[in-house]
Each structure stands twice: as structure tokens, then as C-alpha cells.
Amino acid sequence: MDDLDKLMQTLPEDERRAVAKRADELVAAHNLRELRALAGRTQEDVSAGTGFKQTNVSRLEKRADMKLSTLRDYVESLGGTLKIVADIAGKKVDISGIAERSRHSPKL
Template sequence: MDDLDKLIQTLPDDEQRAVAKRADELFAAHSLRELRALAGRTQEDVSAGTGFKQTNVSRLEKRADMKLSTLRDYVESLGGTLKIVADVAGKKVDLSSIAERSRRGSKL
């Protein structure tokens, strides 16, 4: 259990339910546009947070493939953190360090 989970457990039950509902909404997003809308942000907000032009944010939201660093920047502009988890043979492996290495420009 991380610090956020501990903090949430200190909230009143109704607030815990509201947090859980909001988390479920965010998990249900099927596109970057939906994720941005759920976060209550505009393309202009993402543009300001990433340094991408608004027109490029629009194009990015329609893409099916992109660099991890681009996706990480987009998610961080929404106030989030990119987590990458592989599920192999029923085992979950956190690969988030790959996204972090992309920040530092590390190459294999």
C-alpha cells in the first residue's frame, strides 16, 4: 500500500467512494481525448503543459502509435503519471522505468 492509499483510507466513507468513482472513470477512458476530458483539461491546457502546439495535441489524440516520451509528457500535462505494466503468464511486471529512461534519453 502506498502513501496515497493510506491517505484515502483516512477520508470519510462518502469521500472514499467519490475518489473510487473518479478513479474508475479515468480507468474507463479509451482514448487520450477521453482521458483529457475526464481530467477536465482542454487541448490548450495540454499544449501549455507539454510545449506542443495545440494542433499537434489534436493530431496526437488521434494517433494509435507514439513514442513513450510523448505519451508520458501528455499524461503528465494532465497531472498524471505514466505507468506501464506488462501482464505475462498471469504475472504483472512494472515496466515504468522504460518510460523514465526515455526522459533521460537513454538508449539500449
């Protein structure tokens, strides 16, 4: 059992249902624009949180491919944390560390 499971068990049933409902909403996002909308944020909010220009945020939301560090910055600007999990032969391995950005990598 992980820490999240332990924490969830301490919550009252109505709060657990609310958390599960919100998690289901976030899982239902199919692209960055939907994720941003579910988080209740604007492109300007993302721009301020990432340092990207608002026009670049708009372009980013339309892209199918991007650097993991860029995706991590975007998710963090929404107040989230990017987690990357590889499922190999039924074993889940957290490889989120590969999304760490270099101090020297330029922003969009």
C-alpha cells in the same frame, strides 16, 4: 498492501466512494481526447504543459501509436502520472521507467 491501499483506508467512507467513482471515470477513457476531457483540460492546456503545438496535440489525440515518452508528457500535462505495468504469469511488474524521455529527444 501498497501505499495507495493504506492511504485509502485512512479516508472517510464518502471520500473513498468519491475517489473510486473518479477512478472509474478515468478508467473509462478509451482515447486521449476522452482522457483530456475527463481531466477537464483543453488542447491548449496540454500544449502549454508539453510544449507541443496545439495542432500537434490534436494530431496526437487521433494517433493509435506513439512514443511512450510522448504519452508520458501528455499524461503529465493533465496532472497525472503514466504507469506501465506488465502482467507476466499473474505477476505485475512496473516497467514505467521505459517511458522516461531522453534529454535529447525532440518534441513534436
